[in-house]
Amino acid sequence: MTDSRDHEQRSLYRRVADDLRADIVAGNYGAGASLPSESELAARYDVSRGTVRQAFSALRAEGVIASRRGARRIVLSGPRLQSFTELLSFSRWARAVGEEPAGRVVSLERRDATALEREQLNIADGSRIYHLTRVRMLSGRPVMIERTAYPDRVGALVAGMDPDIESITERLAELGVLFTDAEHIIDAVPASTEDARLLDVRPRVPILRERRRSTDPSGTPVEWSEDRYLGDAVAFTVHNSVAANALSRQPGPGPSTKAR
Amino acid sequence: MTDSRDHEQRSLYRRVADDLRADIVAGNYGAGASLPSESELAARYDVSRGTVRQAFSALRAEGVIASRRGARRIVLSGPRLQSFTELLSFSRWARAVGEEPAGRVVSLERRDATALEREQLNIADGSRIYHLTRVRMLSGRPVMIERTAYPDRVGALVAGMDPDIESITERLAELGVLFTDAEHIIDAVPASTEDARLLDVRPRVPILRERRRSTDPSGTPVEWSEDRYLGDAVAFTVHNSVAANALSRQPGPGPSTKAR
DNA sequence: GGCTCAAACATGTCCGTACATGTAGGCAAA
DNA sequence: TTTGCCTACATGTACGGACATGTTTGAGCC
Numbered sequence: 001m002t003d004s005r006d007h008e009q010r011s012l013y014r015r016v017a018d019d020l021r022a023d024i025v026a027g028n029y030g031a032g033a034s035l036p037s038e039s040e041l042a043a044r045y046d047v048s049r050g051t052v053r054q055a056f057s058a059l060r061a062e063g064v065i066a067s068r069r070g071a072r073r074i075v076l077s078g079p080r081l082q083s084f085t086e087l088l089s090f091s092r093w094a095r096a097v098g099e100e101p102a103g104r105v106v107s108l109e110r111r112d113a114t115a116l117e118r119e120q121l122n123i124a125d126g127s128r129i130y131h132l133t134r135v136r137m138l139s140g141r142p143v144m145i146e147r148t149a150y151p152d153r154v155g156a157l158v159a160g161m162d163p164d165i166e167s168i169t170e171r172l173a174e175l176g177v178l179f180t181d182a183e184h185i186i187d188a189v190p191a192s193t194e195d196a197r198l199l200d201v202r203p204r205v206p207i208l209r210e211r212r213r214s215t216d217p218s219g220t221p222v223e224w225s226e227d228r229y230l231g232d233a234v235a236f237t238v239h240n241s242v243a244a245n246a247l248s249r250q251p252g253p254g255p256s257t258k259a260r
Numbered sequence: 261m262t263d264s265r266d267h268e269q270r271s272l273y274r275r276v277a278d279d280l281r282a283d284i285v286a287g288n289y290g291a292g293a294s295l296p297s298e299s300e301l302a303a304r305y306d307v308s309r310g311t312v313r314q315a316f317s318a319l320r321a322e323g324v325i326a327s328r329r330g331a332r333r334i335v336l337s338g339p340r341l342q343s344f345t346e347l348l349s350f351s352r353w354a355r356a357v358g359e360e361p362a363g364r365v366v367s368l369e370r371r372d373a374t375a376l377e378r379e380q381l382n383i384a385d386g387s388r389i390y391h392l393t394r395v396r397m398l399s400g401r402p403v404m405i406e407r408t409a410y411p412d413r414v415g416a417l418v419a420g421m422d423p424d425i426e427s428i429t430e431r432l433a434e435l436g437v438l439f440t441d442a443e444h445i446i447d448a449v450p451a452s453t454e455d456a457r458l459l460d461v462r463p464r465v466p467i468l469r470e471r472r473r474s475t476d477p478s479g480t481p482v483e484w485s486e487d488r489y490l491g492d493a494v495a496f497t498v499h500n501s502v503a504a505n506a507l508s509r510q511p512g513p514g515p516s517t518k519a520r
Numbered sequence: 521g522g523c524t525c526a527a528a529c530a531t532g533t534c535c536g537t538a539c540a541t542g543t544a545g546g547c548a549a550a
Numbered sequence: 551t552t553t554g555c556c557t558a559c560a561t562g563t564a565c566g567g568a569c570a571t572g573t574t575t576g577a578g579c580c
Binding site: 031032057058060061062063066068071074075076078080081082083084085086087093097099122138180181182183184185186187188189190204205206207208209215217218219229230231232233234235236237238239240241242243244245246247248249250251252253 | 317321322323326328334335336338340342343344346357359382398440442443445448464465466468477479490493501502503506507508509512513
C-alpha cells in the first residue's frame with residue numbers, strides 16, 4: 001500500500017503511467033480497447049506531450065499496450081502485471097496471488113566458488129561464495145527448490161540474517177544491496193533424486209528450471225540462482241513485440257546421450 | 261541480408277541503435293563495459309541528444325544495456341540477441357544458431373474452435389479455425405511439436421501454402437498478415453503418449469511447453485499455438501529490470517491429483 | 521599514500537515546436 | 551447502398567533548451 005505521497009513525489013511521467021496501469025488492471029479499458037490520446041492526457045494532467053509519451057513508452061516496455069502510427073494505443077491486457085520486486089521475492093508473489101508462503105533452509109555454507117559460479121558472478125579464481133538452499137512452499141505444499149550463490153560481500157549479509165526471514169531480497173535492499181536487472185534462463189529438466197526428496201515427488205518428474213543472474217545498478221552480479229519449480233505449480237509469462245523483445249530462444253545441451 | 265539501403269532509410273535513432281547493437285554483439289564492448297556518452301554519440305552522428313536517448317531506450321527495452329543517473333550506460337551482455345521475427349520462425353532461428361531445420365506436417369484440419377481457442381483468438385461461438393500440427397527437427401532430430409490454431413481468415417491463407425514451406429510466419433507477412441506482439445506462457449509438462457511417439461522419446465519425459473498468442477498491429481489475434489520442446493533441446497532466456505519488466509510468474513494448475 | 525571536497529561530467533526529467541506519416545470517419549458522387 | 555476521397559486526428563521522428571540529480575575524478579591537503 002504505497003501511499004499517495006510516494007505517488008506524488010515521483011516524476012510526472014510515472015504518475016501518468018501509474019494511473020494508466022491502474023486503470024488497465026482495474027479493467028476500465030477492456031482488452032483491445034483504445035486508450036486516451038496523447039493530447040487528451042497532456043491536457044488532463046497539464047503536462048507536455050513528451051511526458052505523456054514517456055509514460056506510454058514505459059507501459060509498452062512492460063508489454064501492456066501496443067501502439068501504431070495513426071491509431072490510438074490499445075490494451076493488450078493479458079496476465080496480471082507484476083513488478084520486478086514481486087518477481088524476485090517468492091513470498092511477496094505468493095501473497096499477491098492469494099497463497100500462504102513458507103520456506104525452510106536446507107543448507108547455508110561458505111565455500112569456494114565453482115567455475116560456473118565464478119563466471120556468472122564475475123569473480124576471480126579462488127573466490128569464496130555463500131551458497132544457500134531453501135525449499136519454498138505454497139499453502140504447505142513444497143513447490144520450489146532455491147539454490148542460490150551469493151558473492152562473498154553479499155553472502156556475509158545474508159548469513160547474518162534470521163534464517164526464517166521471508167524475503168532476503170527485500171532485506172538486502174534495506175541494507176543497500178539493490179537488485180535492478182536480471183537475466184533468466186528457463187528450461188525443463190527431470191527431477192533429480194535430491195529434488196524428488198525435497199519436493200516429495202517421484203524422481204524424473206518434470207521440473208521447470210529458472211536460472212537467474214541478478215545485478216545491481218552498476219552491473220555487478222549480486223546473485224546466481226537456480227530455482228526448480230514443480231511443473232504443475234508455476235508458469236512464466238512473457239510479453240514481447242517487434243519494438244521491444246527481451247525474450248530469446250537458445251539451443252539446449254542436446255541429446256542427453258550420457259547426460260550433461 | 262538487409263542491405264545498407266534499408267539501414268539508411270530508417271529513422272535516425274534506429275541507425276544509432278543498430279550500430280550500437282552491432283558493436284555490442286561484435287564484442288567491441290566487453291560485458292560490463294561503459295558505452296559512449298549521449299553527447300559524444302550526438303556529436304558523432306550529428307543528431308540531437310534526444311535522438312540518441314531514443315536509441316538507448318530501445319536497447320534498454322531489449323535488455324541489452326543498463327543505465328543509471330550520473331554514470332555511463334553499461335553493457336549487460338548476456339545471450340546473443342534475437343529479433344522478434346527470429347523468435348517466431350523456427351527455421352530462421354535454427355539457421356541462425358547453426359543447425360539445419362526441418363519440418364513435417366502431421367495434420368491440418370478445419371474445425372470448430374474449442375472454448376479455449378475462441379477465448380484466445382477472440383472469436384465468436386461457433387467460429388471455425390484451422391488447426392495445424394507439425395513436428396520440427398534440428399539436424400534430423402525431432403525436438404518440437406507445434407500445435408497451432410489460426411482464425412479462419414488467416415488459416416485459409418495457411419491452407420493454401422505449400423505444406424513444406426519453411427516459415428509460415430514469413431509467408432504470411434508477405435501476404436499482409438503481420439505478427440507484431442506476442443504473449444508467451446512457459447511451463448513444464450510430462451510428454452503425453454502422442455508427444456512421445458512424435459518426438460521418439462519415452463512418455464512422461466520433461467517437456468518445455470510454450471503457449472503463445474500472437475496479434476497483429478491492431479491487436480487482433482492471428483495465432484494461438486502450443487509448442488512442446490524436448491527438455492534438453494531448448495531454453496528460453498529473458499532479460500528484465502526494474503524499469504522494464506515483461507516477465508511475470510503465475511500459479512500453475514496445481515496438484516494434478518484432481519484438485520484446484 | 522590516503523583523504524576530502526569541489527568541479528566536470530552524465531543521465532533523468534520536462535518543456536515547447538515542427539513536420540512526417542498513417543488511420544479512421546464522414547461526405548459526396550456513382 | 552456502395553465506393554472513393556478528403557479531412558481531421560493520432561502517433562512517429564527530430565530538434566532545441568533548461569534545470570535536476572547522481573557519479574567520477576583529480577587537485578590539493580593532511
